[in-house]
Each structure stands twice: as C-alpha cells, then as structure tokens.
Amino acid sequence: MLDAKIPSGSLSEKWTKYKGSVKLVNPANKRKLEIIVVGTGLAGSSAAASLGEMGYKVKAFCFQDSPRRAHSIAAQGGINAAKNYQNDGDSTYRLFYDTIKGGDYRAREANVHRLAEVSTNIIDQCVAQGVPFAREYGGLLSNRSFGGTQVQRTFYAAGQTGQQLLIGAYQALERQVALGTVQMYSRHEMVELVIIDGKARGIIARNLVTGELERHFGHAVLLCTGGYGNVFYLSTNAMGSNVTAAWKAHRKGAYFANPCFTQIHPTCIPVSGDHQSKLTLMSESLRNDGRIWVPTKQGDHRPPNEIPEDERDYYLERRYPAFGNLVPRDVASRAAKERCDAGYGVGTSKQAVYLDYAAAIQRYGKAEASKRNLGNVSPETITQLGKDVVKEKYGNLFNMYEKITGENPYEVPMRIYPAVHYTMGGLWVDYELKTSIDGLYALGEANFSDHGANRLGASALMQGLADGYFVIPYTLGNYLSDEIRTNNIPTDHPAFVEAEKHASERINKLISINGTQTVESFHKRLGKIIWDKCGMARSAEGLKQAIEEVRALKKEFWSDVRIPGTINEMNPELDKAGRVADFIELGELMCLDALERNESCGGHFREEYQTPDGEALRDDENYMYVAAWEMKDDNWQLHKEALNYEIVKPSQRSYK
Ligand SMILES: Cc1cc2nc3c(=O)[nH]c(=O)nc-3n(C[C@H](O)[C@H](O)[C@H](O)COP(=O)(O)OP(=O)(O)OC[C@H]3O[C@@H](n4cnc5c(N)ncnc54)[C@H](O)[C@@H]3O)c2cc1C
Numbered sequence: 001m002l003d004a005k006i007p008s009g010s011l012s013e014k015w016t017k018y019k020g021s022v023k024l025v026n027p028a029n030k031r032k033l034e035i036i037v038v039g040t041g042l043a044g045s046s047a048a049a050s051l052g053e054m055g056y057k058v059k060a061f062c063f064q065d066s067p068r069r070a071h072s073i074a075a076q077g078g079i080n081a082a083k084n085y086q087n088d089g090d091s092t093y094r095l096f097y098d099t100i101k102g103g104d105y106r107a108r109e110a111n112v113h114r115l116a117e118v119s120t121n122i123i124d125q126c127v128a129q130g131v132p133f134a135r136e137y138g139g140l141l142s143n144r145s146f147g148g149t150q151v152q153r154t155f156y157a158a159g160q161t162g163q164q165l166l167i168g169a170y171q172a173l174e175r176q177v178a179l180g181t182v183q184m185y186s187r188h189e190m191v192e193l194v195i196i197d198g199k200a201r202g203i204i205a206r207n208l209v210t211g212e213l214e215r216h217f218g219h220a221v222l223l224c225t226g227g228y229g230n231v232f233y234l235s236t237n238a239m240g241s242n243v244t245a246a247w248k249a250h251r252k253g254a255y256f257a258n259p260c261f262t263q264i265h266p267t268c269i270p271v272s273g274d275h276q277s278k279l280t281l282m283s284e285s286l287r288n289d290g291r292i293w294v295p296t297k298q299g300d301h302r303p304p305n306e307i308p309e310d311e312r313d314y315y316l317e318r319r320y321p322a323f324g325n326l327v328p329r330d331v332a333s334r335a336a337k338e339r340c341d342a343g344y345g346v347g348t349s350k351q352a353v354y355l356d357y358a359a360a361i362q363r364y365g366k367a368e369a370s371k372r373n374l375g376n377v378s379p380e381t382i383t384q385l386g387k388d389v390v391k392e393k394y395g396n397l398f399n400m401y402e403k404i405t406g407e408n409p410y411e412v413p414m415r416i417y418p419a420v421h422y423t424m425g426g427l428w429v430d431y432e433l434k435t436s437i438d439g440l441y442a443l444g445e446a447n448f449s450d451h452g453a454n455r456l457g458a459s460a461l462m463q464g465l466a467d468g469y470f471v472i473p474y475t476l477g478n479y480l481s482d483e484i485r486t487n488n489i490p491t492d493h494p495a496f497v498e499a500e501k502h503a504s505e506r507i508n509k510l511i512s513i514n515g516t517q518t519v520e521s522f523h524k525r526l527g528k529i530i531w532d533k534c535g536m537a538r539s540a541e542g543l544k545q546a547i548e549e550v551r552a553l554k555k556e557f558w559s560d561v562r563i564p565g566t567i568n569e570m571n572p573e574l575d576k577a578g579r580v581a582d583f584i585e586l587g588e589l590m591c592l593d594a595l596e597r598n599e600s601c602g603g604h605f606r607e608e609y610q611t612p613d614g615e616a617l618r619d620d621e622n623y624m625y626v627a628a629w630e631m632k633d634d635n636w637q638l639h640k641e642a643l644n645y646e647i648v649k650p651s652q653r654s655y656k
Pocket of ligand 1: 038042061067071074075079161225226227242245421422443458461462464
C-alpha cells in the first residue's frame with residue numbers, strides 16, 4: 001500500500017500542525033536553490049510567483065507564447081470558497097463534505113479539508129491583486145451556486161473568472177520576472193525529465209521556435225502542466241493541452257493515479273459534425289437559472305417554443321427534487337445521455353437536451369419591476385427587464401452561444417449535450433504534492449487531485465491556486481531544507497546527456513517515419529475509441545476491445561505517420577506528433593484502469609455496476625483506494641493507496 005504521508009492529529013488541525021512544524025529554509029539558502037516550474041497556468045503562475053517572492057531562483061516554462069495563453073484563461077464560471085458571505089450555512093466543513101461526497105468518496109480526506117481551509121485565503125489574495133470579482137450593489141463580493149451544493153459559495157467575474165484570476169497570477173509572476181527571481185521560458189516544451197541518484201534534477205526542454213533541445217538544472221521540478229482531456233480529441237480543453245510532461249515523468253517512474261476518472265460536463269454545445277476539432281462549454285453557472293428539459297414524447301419534432309408546458313419533462317427536477325438542475329456534473333451528464341438514448345433527444349442529431357431561460361427571464365423581470373416600483377407593467381416590459389438581468393449575469397455566454405449556433409438563447413432554449421471537460425486523474429502525489437519521484441512535484445490539474453471520481457464545479461481553480469499560492473510554499477521547503485548542501489549540477493552530467501540523447505532520438509524517429517497519415521487523423525481515431533469505450537459509459541467487453549484497438553493504433557502510428565517540415569524550425573505538426581504519441585499510450589492505461597475498477601463511482605460508470613434506478617454503484621469493500629500505476633518496461637504495475645474515511649461516512653450518494 002502507498003503511503004500518502006498524511007500528518008497525524010485531528011482532521012481540522014493537520015494542516016496547521018504541519019505548517020507549524022515543517023522544516024524551513026533560511027533566506028540566504030533560498031537564494032542558492034533553483035526550482036524548475038513547468039507550466040504557467042493558474043497552478044504554475046501562482047507557484048512560480050510565490051516561490052520567487054520567497055527568494056528562490058525559479059525557471060518557469062510554458063509552450064505558449066505567453067503565460068497569459070494558458071488553458072486556465074478559458075475558465076468561465078467561478079471559484080469556490082467557504083466564506084459564507086450569503087449566511088446560508090456554509091463553512092469549511094461543508095465545503096469539505098460537499099467535495100468528498102461530490103467525488104463519490106474516492107478522494108483523500110486530509111487533502112480536501114486543507115483545500116477547504118485555504119479556499120478563503122485565495123479570495124483574499126486575489127482581491128488584493130485586484131481581481132475584479134462580481135460585487136453586490138453594496139460592494140460585497142457576489143456569489144452564485146454550482147452543482148452538488150445547496151449553498152452559494154462560488155465567486156466569479158462575469159463569465160471570465162479564469163481569465164481574471166490568471167491576469168492576477170500573471171502580474172504577480174511578471175513582478176518576479178522583473179525582479180530577476182523568475183526567469184521565464186515561453187515557447188519551450190519539456191520533453192524529458194532528468195533524474196540523478198533517484199531525485200528529479202532537471203528537464204530537457206525543446207525550444208519550439210528553433211527546434212533546439214536545451215538542458216536545465218533544478219534542485220526540484222514542479223509539473224503544473226494541466227489535464228489530459230484532449231486524449232478524447234473532442235473536448236472543451238484548449239487545443240494545446242496535452243499529457244506529455246506528466247507522461248515523461250510517468251515513463252521515468254512517477255505513478256499515474258486514477259487515469260480513467262474523467263469529467264464529462266453536462267452543458268456543452270453539441271457536436272455538429274465530423275469536421276469539428278473542438279467543443280465549447282456553456283458554463284455550469286447557467287444551471288443556476290436555466291431549466292433543463294426534453295419533450296415527454298419521443299421523437300417530438302416541434303420547435304421548443306411550440307411544446308406546451310405539460311408536454312415537457314424537466315427530468316432533473318423530477319428525478320432529483322432536492323438539488324434539481326444543480327446536481328453534480330456526472331449525475332446531470334448521465335441523465336442527459338439516458339434521455340437521449342431513450343429517444344427523447346432534440347435537435348437534428350437528437351443528441352441534445354434543452355437549457356431554457358424563459359422562466360428565469362420572467363422571474364427576474366417581475367423582481368426588477370417590483371424593485372423599481374413599476375405598477376401595471378406590460379408582459380413585454382417584464383420580459384425585457386428580465387432579459388436585461390440575464391444579460392448582465394450571463395451576457396458573454398449567451399453571445400458565445402449565438403455566435404456558434406446562430407440561435408438567440410434569449411428567445412429559444414439552448415441545446416446542450418455532455419462533453420469531455422476535465423481529468424480528475426493525473427500524477428499521484430502525497431500530502432506534500434510530491435510524486436513518487438523525490439524532488440518531483442505535481443500541482444493543479446496535472447496531479448490526481450482532490451476531486452475523487454468527480455469534480456464539483458468551480459473547484460479546479462480553487463485547487464490550482466491553493467496548490468500554488470498556499471501549499472507548495474510550505475511543502476517544498478520541507479524537501480529543500482535537506483538540499484542546501486547540494487551544489488548546482490552542471491548540465492554536462494551524463495544523466496543530462498543521456499536524457500537529451502533520448503529526446504533527440506525520439507524526435508528523429510518521428511520525423512523519419514515519413515508515412516501517409518496525418519497526426520490529426522490518428523488523434524481523431526484515438527479519441528473515438530476512448531470516447532466510445534472509455535467515455536460516459538464503460539463495460540468490461542468494450543474496454544478489452546479498446547485496449548486491443550489502441551495497441552494496434554500505436555503500431556500504425558509509429559509506422560505510418562507523416563510529419564511535414566523539419567526538426568530545426570518552428571514545426572507545430574512535429575510538436576503535436578510527440579503529444580499524440582503520448583496520448584496513445586495514456587489511452588491504453590485509461591482503459592486498463594477502467595477495466596480494473598469493477599465498480600461505478602462518479603464519472604467512472606461501468607454499465608455492469610448500477611443501482612436499479614441507474615445510479616453509480618460503488619464497491620467500497622474492494623475499491624476504496626487510489627489506483628496508482630507504475631510503468632515498467634512498457635507495461636504497468638498497480639499500486640494502491642487505501643482511502644481511510646475518519647470523519648465522513650461513505651454512503652450511496654443521494655441528491656433526491
Ligand atoms: C472551458 C472551461 C471552463 C472551465 N471553467 C472552470 C470554472 O469556471 N471553474 C473552475 O474551477 N474550473 C474551470 N475549468 C477547469 C480549469 O480551468 C482547469 O482545471 C485549470 O485552469 C487548470 O489549471 P492548471 O494551471 O492546472 O493548468 P493549465 O491552465 O492547463 O496550464 C498548463 C500549463 O502547462 C504548460 N505546459 C503543459 N505541458 C507543458 C510542457 N510539456 N512543457 C512546458 N509547458 C507545458 C502550458 O503551457 C500551461 O502554461 C474550466 C475548464 C474549461 C476547459
């Protein structure tokens with residue numbers, strides 16, 4: 001069994017106790033220690049800025065032309081924190097409890113409690129940086145609800161929360177760049193990890209403009225490289241998001257945890273055809289006010305506005321009256337799939353359900369008329385007042401929907417369908433965020449995280465910033481305090497030479513295949529296999545087939561891929577080929593993990609294991625563990641970390 005090194009003591013005191021007794025590095029020694037931070041999204045920017053501010057020498061890397069372009073910028077809906085500004089019963093414990101329950105009892109209690117504790121610090125930190133969170137008329141920060149909760153604890157900046165938070169973290173990072181504590185390497189991709197005497201000591205990075213390979217030393221290496229949802233080809237992730245950095249670490253011995261735990265988000269714009277390479281999220285915040293429904297008759301072709309109220313099935317409200325449209329994402333996604341599979345889907349593909357704002361517009365309109373003391377108001381005025389309120393809250397999301405679909409969501413219900421959105425799996429880390437390799441840490445979406453088998457909305461930004469601003473500054477010091485006598489290792493050390501040689505040989509091999517099929521075509525085929533057989537529903541039979549298909553695809557890729565251009569130039573096709581090759585290997589591991597877990601939990605839904613009413617059926621006796629896979633000679637060995645619930649009592653999740 002794996003040891004997560006969780007501190008002793010009562011749950012609510014573990015983190016305080018840890019911070020009070022952790023080893024420290026004095027300021028003079030900090031200046032001598034070098035840290036490599038790969039990734040400058042929210043997790044990486046916040047970590048690099050904090051460590052720079054503390055006095056460490058930091059080198060930060062990202063593959064985009066600026067940290068401002070990290071995938072984090074796409075986050076729309078908000079960030080959770082247990083501030084209880086609404087006085088609606090929120091607390092650190094409730095945020096902790098909701099997250100553990102939302103994750104279907106497959107997350108570590110101690111980590112989740114720490115996350116809930118520091119959530120409030122994040123808001124203070126970001127407000128101090130000037131992040132323009134939405135405010136009430138009186139000036140207090142405003143909140144809204146996300147799925148899986150009955151309180152309002154989500155802080156937001158219109159529909160651009162990630163962008164505003166990233167600007168805050170970016171300016172903190174740039175301040176350190178200007179001060180010289182952080183050296184920024186944009187358009188650089190980590191392609192190898194360097195290990196010396198069992199410890200992570202550096203990386204090989206490829207300059208994506210010149211194609212050159214570079215060696216970089218660090219006393220410790222932090223991977224903040226995001227999630228791997230693009231293994232599915234179609235996802236809401238940024239097009240460049242990939243698994244390569246984590247995969248290189250995995251190949252060098254870092255365990256990969258719960259790879260099959262994927263989040264399928266219920267409210268995305270449905271796939272419209274084969275030509276598509278990207279899916280668009282409609283933020284979960286829209287479920288605050290929007291009502292989800294399908295016609296009560298199968299194959300009803302009438303336009304939505306012609307379907308009378310009593311011929312509509314608000315299936316989430318019907319099945320889950322306590323949480324209604326705000327059930328967690330895994331539950332809402334499966335319910336939509338169930339309705340569509342049963343023939344009640346809408347739109348031309350019949351793979352969609354309605355998200356309707358008509359009732360919210362009327363409700364807000366009446367409240368606004370009353371607020372303004374308007375008597376005898378016409379229905380048109382009420383509707384207009386309501387639309388104005390909705391526009392203020394969700395205007396940019398509505399515009400985005402109209403731009404993509406050509407339909408006006410103020411007039412016609414939106415059509416939505418679940419899509420791949422986030423990956424709960426990732427590099428296994430202990431309580432200190434350290435991977436199974438000494439000196440190698442993983443933060444943000446890149447680690448297997450605090451979300452168990454299903455992440456609640458608005459919790460990823462919280463976790464990334466908690467890791468970067470508030471956790472790693474303590475836990476890394478604990479490791480580095482024993483490294484103060486380690487001098488910088490010159491990069492002509494044989495381990496650097498060997499790692500660079502390995503990276504170079506792989507790139508040369510890729511470009512020399514000179515086959516007939518594009519990188520994109522392989523990615524698309526991989527995505528289809530994984531979506532069909534390791535997506536929203538999985539079965540042992542399908543997973544076994546998928547493993548064979550992915551293995552065959554890997555062979556074909558390495559014998560027939562065609563990459564135009566050369567190595568020593570800017571060559572995005574070559575960059576992508578390396579990433580897709582890693583996705584193919586990950587795809588096999590995801591199916592293996594899903595096959596090994598003979599239960600359903602959260603986003604992992606094995607068709608064989610469900611309750612009579614179609615809910616996920618866990619097997620706590622046999623599967624209450626984190627599955628951490630070690631790669632050995634191109635094969636995998638499973639290690640388990642037992643999950644011990646001391647405070648929360650795992651039960652069948654109910655949102656009824
Ligand atoms: C459309 C959308 C909306 C979302 N909305 C919300 C929301 O409202 N609330 C919420 O909590 N969460 C939301 N999420 C999830 C959340 O945005 C992400 O989980 C989070 O931003 C991930 O941050 P990160 O710092 O871990 O990674 P990222 O932001 O993905 O950053 C990864 C970084 O790693 C770098 N990198 C990767 N590989 C390499 C490599 N090999 N070499 C060098 N650099 C590398 C990249 O350049 C980048 O800088 C949303 C996600 C999507 C897709």
